[in-house]
Amino acid sequence: MTLHAATAPVPSPPAIRASPSLFAHFVAGVTPHRTQAQFLEDRSPVKVAACGRRWGKSTAAALDVLHLAVVGDALGRPTEQMIVAPSADQATIIGDEVERLLQNGPLSPLVRSIVHAPFFEVALTNGSIIRARSAANEGKYLRGRGAHRVIVDEAAFVSERTLQEAILPLLADTNGQLVLISTPFGHNTFWEYFQRGQGVDPSCHSYQFPSHQNPHISHAYIEAQRDTMTDLQFRAEWLAEFLDDHSTVFKWPLIDAATRGVLCGPLPGRRYVLGWDPAKYHDHSAVIVLDVSSYPWHVVACETLEGRDYGRQVARVAALAQSYGGAGVVMDATGNAALLEQVLATGLPCEGVTFTNPVKQQLIDNLVLVLERGGLTFPPLPALLQELRYYSYTLTSSGAVKLGAPDRAGAFDDLVTALALAIRAMMQPASVQRVVSLHDVVDQLGVGYEREIAALEKAYAIDSRY
Numbered sequence: 001m002t003l004h005a006a007t008a009p010v011p012s013p014p015a016i017r018a019s020p021s022l023f024a025h026f027v028a029g030v031t032p033h034r035t036q037a038q039f040l041e042d043r044s045p046v047k048v049a050a051c052g053r054r055w056g057k058s059t060a061a062a063l064d065v066l067h068l069a070v071v072g073d074a075l076g077r078p079t080e081q082m083i084v085a086p087s088a089d090q091a092t093i094i095g096d097e098v099e100r101l102l103q104n105g106p107l108s109p110l111v112r113s114i115v116h117a118p119f120f121e122v123a124l125t126n127g128s129i130i131r132a133r134s135a136a137n138e139g140k141y142l143r144g145r146g147a148h149r150v151i152v153d154e155a156a157f158v159s160e161r162t163l164q165e166a167i168l169p170l171l172a173d174t175n176g177q178l179v180l181i182s183t184p185f186g187h188n189t190f191w192e193y194f195q196r197g198q199g200v201d202p203s204c205h206s207y208q209f210p211s212h213q214n215p216h217i218s219h220a221y222i223e224a225q226r227d228t229m230t231d232l233q234f235r236a237e238w239l240a241e242f243l244d245d246h247s248t249v250f251k252w253p254l255i256d257a258a259t260r261g262v263l264c265g266p267l268p269g270r271r272y273v274l275g276w277d278p279a280k281y282h283d284h285s286a287v288i289v290l291d292v293s294s295y296p297w298h299v300v301a302c303e304t305l306e307g308r309d310y311g312r313q314v315a316r317v318a319a320l321a322q323s324y325g326g327a328g329v330v331m332d333a334t335g336n337a338a339l340l341e342q343v344l345a346t347g348l349p350c351e352g353v354t355f356t357n358p359v360k361q362q363l364i365d366n367l368v369l370v371l372e373r374g375g376l377t378f379p380p381l382p383a384l385l386q387e388l389r390y391y392s393y394t395l396t397s398s399g400a401v402k403l404g405a406p407d408r409a410g411a412f413d414d415l416v417t418a419l420a421l422a423i424r425a426m427m428q429p430a431s432v433q434r435v436v437s438l439h440d441v442v443d444q445l446g447v448g449y450e451r452e453i454a455a456l457e458k459a460y461a462i463d464s465r466y
């Protein structure tokens with residue numbers, strides 16, 4: 001749809017009401033760009049958009065939501081819409097955009113109430129409701145509500161199970177619309193929906209929108225991103241291509257399967273370990289706390305610490321480990337024995353690992369093994385997921401294999417290293433006295449987990465010393 005030039009007559013009110021992009025332009029005061037308008041005008045029961053970063057997903061989704069909320073369904077009746085994203089923070093991004101558009105324009109008299117906590121909810125005076133919820137914990141926060149439309153942002157990172165068991169049921173009574181928007185992430189469920197929308201099924205339409213289709217983002221900016229990431233990452237994230245994960249270390253379906261649950265403060269009776277990758281090359285270090293009291297192990301805290309002030313970093317790591325019941329620390333102490341001494345001086349059990357290529361390879365291999373065995377889960381934390389997805393094997397100019405993020409500005413792998421170090425605490429219990437050992441965990445698994453136990457024992461060659 002082409003929007004009217006300034007000189008063209010203003011369309012009639014019914015025409016504006018009928019068209020989400022005219023509504024956006026004339027009522028909400030935002031002119032959708034060409035491909036946003038194409039997406040907004042699509043009324044298919046299922047519509048899917050594979051988008052590059054900065055294409056304008058949040059803006060388009062907010063405009064779509066606003067239109068249906070204000071105009072109502074085909075008979076003008078109020079509607080209920082649910083915005084869903086892998087985490088609460090991501091869900092509120094579109095919610096915030098909706099709120100901004102509502103508050104700052106001619107639509108503000110239509111707002112009856114806006115609630116932010118515990119869940120985002122906007123009520124309009126016409127009776128329409130807009131909610132935003134996280135898909136975490138297999139969609140636990142979504143259950144029990146119907147909706148005329150569900151918009152799933154970053155849908156490629158929501159599990160098939162959550163989609164089937166928590167999201168689709170929301171639409172069952174209303175015969176409502178399902179909107180899936182995401183940057184692509186391999187050939188997973190989102191891709192299957194995308195494929196469906198490319199075929200003959202009239203109820204489903206899909207689109208591929210690379211970032212450069214947003215005229216408000218400069219091409220130079222997009223091109224500059226090429227230098228900060230691998231080709232694979234650039235093609236997935238900016239060109240919106242569905243790719244395989246051949247050159248990456250952690251296979252994407254494994255990452256997908258492990259992504260669940262939420263961060264959590266220390267709980268009595270549970271046991272934790274902490275992995276720390278101190279700042280070396282970047283002014284950036286990473287800490288992961290793993291709950292190892294039940295299987296699979298779960299990431300409960302994930303922090304990046306800025307700056308190279310080691311005193312401050314040690315204080316933070318020690319405080320975190322103390323708060324988690326004196327969690328055993330495993331840290332990268334390569335070329336920095338003094339730092340290890342500082343942590344030991346706090347009284348915490350701590351192992352310093354000296355990185356060589358084989359040691360790093362072993363650490364990463366262990367992390368891969370644990371993931372393959374379903375032994376680890378983590379919340380949908382964008383920074384961690386990003387690092388895991390693109391962690392690669394690359395060949396250096398001398399022909400050696402290098403592990404990690406590509407050597408480019410803006411590409412980090414510290415969280416992955418911290419996670420691998422935390423996993424090591426379970427492999428080397430003798431060096432971190434106070435942590436629960438893998439053997440303890442195997443004991444706890446008990447009846448019904450014989451296969452997992454056998455796999456763990458084989459993988460880590462557990463012996464009776466543990």
Ligand SMILES: Nc1ncnc2c1ncn2[C@@H]1O[C@H](COP(=O)(O)OP(=O)(O)OP(=O)(O)O)[C@@H](O)[C@H]1O
Nearest residue numbers: 030031032033052053054055056057058059060216
């Ligand atoms: N129709 C529009 N008119 C003006 N600016 C727009 C429009 N659509 C998007 N933008 C601008 O383009 C930028 C990216 O938009 P938006 O945040 O909606 O994209 P996104 O795809 O959600 O990005 P991200 O990948 O960061 O989540 C923002 O600065 C936004 O204001």
Ligand SMILES: [Mg+2]
Nearest residue numbers: 057058059093
């Ligand atoms: Mg966005």
